Amino acid sequence: MADTDASLLRQFPLLLPQNRAKTVYEGFISAQGRDFHLRILLPEDLQLKNARLLCSWQLRTILNGYHQIVQQRMEHSSDLMSFMMELKMLLELALKNKQEVYAPLPPPQFYSSIIEEIGALGWDKLVYVDTCLSTIKLKAEDASGREHLITLKLKAK
Secondary structure: OHHHHHHHHHHOOOEEEOOOOOOEEEEEEEEOOEEEEEEEEOOOOOOHHHOEEEEOHHHHHHOOOOHHHHHHHHHHOOOHHHHHHHHHHHHHHHHHHHHHHOOOOOOHHHHHHHHHHHHHHOHHHEEEEOOOOOEEEEEEEOOOOOEEEEEEEOOOO
């Protein structure tokens, strides 16, 4: 048990037991440079399948739509440490998915400048471009006549 407590403290230093029986934990879970408040209430037998997870409104909003998965992971995790690891992975996935959904579109000048640059290089060098103009593949020929494929991943500033 002491090993598990030490591991939990190492992996989640901002989550601390609030009583001697270690049935209440409160603190923060960190993901992508952000901290989210949570409180975990464990039953006397410390079984996670009967535990309650209380979240800040920010964490609840991010995990909206993942309730079933969180519940399932809580029911099937052998201990608090394994559940917290699963929750962190799920939180990082949810944050990544939210960023992709809410990623702002680049300004029109971004697209204009890409088209101008391709024109300057030569349209014959263009092999592939995705619908968002975020990935472009160009072909280039070296002095020995060998063809090379150059992939560019673009982000608007």
